[in-house]
Amino acid sequence: MKKALITGITGQDGAYLAELLLGKGYEVHGVKRRSSIFNTARVDHLYQDPHEKDVRFRMHYGDLSDSMNLTRIIQEVQPDEIYNLGAMSHVKVSFETPEYTGNVDGLGTLRILEAVRLLNLTEKTRIYQASSSELYGMVQEVPQNEKTPFYPRSPYGVAKLYGYWITVNYREAYGMYACNGILFNHESPIRGETFVTRKITRAAARIALGMQESVFLGNLDARRDWGHAKDYVEAMWLMLQQDKPEDYVIATGVTTSVRELAIMAFSELGMELEFKGKGLEEKGVVVSCSNTDFKSLEGKVVVRVDPDYYRPTEVDLLIGDASKCKKELNWSPKYSLPELVKEMIEADLELFKKDKFLRDGGHETLNYFE
Numbered sequence: 001m002k003k004a005l006i007t008g009i010t011g012q013d014g015a016y017l018a019e020l021l022l023g024k025g026y027e028v029h030g031v032k033r034r035s036s037i038f039n040t041a042r043v044d045h046l047y048q049d050p051h052e053k054d055v056r057f058r059m060h061y062g063d064l065s066d067s068m069n070l071t072r073i074i075q076e077v078q079p080d081e082i083y084n085l086g087a088m089s090h091v092k093v094s095f096e097t098p099e100y101t102g103n104v105d106g107l108g109t110l111r112i113l114e115a116v117r118l119l120n121l122t123e124k125t126r127i128y129q130a131s132s133s134e135l136y137g138m139v140q141e142v143p144q145n146e147k148t149p150f151y152p153r154s155p156y157g158v159a160k161l162y163g164y165w166i167t168v169n170y171r172e173a174y175g176m177y178a179c180n181g182i183l184f185n186h187e188s189p190i191r192g193e194t195f196v197t198r199k200i201t202r203a204a205a206r207i208a209l210g211m212q213e214s215v216f217l218g219n220l221d222a223r224r225d226w227g228h229a230k231d232y233v234e235a236m237w238l239m240l241q242q243d244k245p246e247d248y249v250i251a252t253g254v255t256t257s258v259r260e261l262a263i264m265a266f267s268e269l270g271m272e273l274e275f276k277g278k279g280l281e282e283k284g285v286v287v288s289c290s291n292t293d294f295k296s297l298e299g300k301v302v303v304r305v306d307p308d309y310y311r312p313t314e315v316d317l318l319i320g321d322a323s324k325c326k327k328e329l330n331w332s333p334k335y336s337l338p339e340l341v342k343e344m345i346e347a348d349l350e351l352f353k354k355d356k357f358l359r360d361g362g363h364e365t366l367n368y369f370e
């Protein structure tokens, strides 16, 4: 039975990857951070009582800033594969916590690689590094592929650049099987609530249910290549099953603006967003409703722009060319963006219907601070 160790197992990708690997018969170990509240909601359905026999899912307390802890866990587990998904993954937040982001996202990668080397596991253990389309940053060429030059535009992107190159360096210097997946944005119903897709689908659901009046967004003109996390974790696994380690771009090849995404999400609920021209966006975007269910929203401002959500330096346009991955790994995405948005909207609508039911009945709600 193969053993996998996943850092960032409590995050979106960690949860989907753990599910995938368990389905393939792996023993899965995850690194979780100590928190003052439970932080395992995304993997609770995978939990197995460690007192039982034949347990294939285990968690270890740890942190990417702690070399000794990582070395001990890797020594104990002796993994065949390590997926380094742990990171301070929010680009905007990285401007506020640049040193921490560099430590965890950049040096954290080194700590994993060096632990594997010092433990003499270089022959046994294969490593996947979660690299990012944020490496491309300032637009140099489109679509972006494995040969496109990097020009990161945030402390997050710069930290991930270190992670990318230290992975390449350990592969070349020590012959390690270590790969970078250069993944473009990927989302799902369990996406973190402050990334723009989930922020929009949550808000659209709550507005439709009359639980919220409007949502504040930042730059509506940024364009991203959005895919489904379920498809992307499959590509991570494939990268570690090859004869030799290589780096791959994972993307859909379709780019969409934040504005278009908002239109798509709200229209799933029968709300048509009508944009009044660029200048007026500072005041908000007016919605006009064609669906009788939401007549009460006719003419209301439901999307507002708050410059606080702008980044000091922005990545304007991402569109990935995943042809190498398609050719060599036989991978291509199964989900389209409209299918992804529909799934997210349906999940958030369901979530907030339950929340509203509890609130209306005078019970405690899902969200304590709203």
Ligand code: NDP
Pocket: 007, 008, 009, 010, 011, 012, 013, 014, 031, 032, 033, 035, 039, 062, 063, 064, 065, 084, 085, 086, 087, 088, 089, 090, 104, 130, 131, 132, 133, 182, 183, 184, 185, 186, 187, 192
């Ligand atoms: P999430 O933010 O959902 O998950 C990040 C995970 O990292 C969480 O489990 C988090 O723990 C953990 N983590 C954060 N800080 C530390 C630390 N100091 N030590 C150990 N673990 C830590 O991210 P995603 O699942 O979306 O992304 C997975 C990886 O892929 C990340 O490295 C991200 O940067 C990268 N990536 C993501 C893309 C995307 O579009 N989703 C695209 C390209 C790259 P906790 O739950 O306790 O916060």
Ligand code: GDR
Pocket: 089, 090, 091, 092, 131, 132, 133, 134, 183, 184, 185, 186, 194, 195, 196, 197, 199, 216, 217, 218, 219, 220, 222, 223, 224, 258, 309, 310, 311, 314, 315
């Ligand atoms: P990104 O994702 O920065 O691409 O990083 P995010 O969803 O945060 O932003 C996408 C684009 O939307 C614009 N935007 C807003 N973003 C947020 N979060 N909130 C808003 O209100 C808002 N309004 C507009 C942003 O300016 C940006 O242009 C994600 C993360 O998962 C990284 O870890 C990963 O490496 C990259 O994707 C690929």
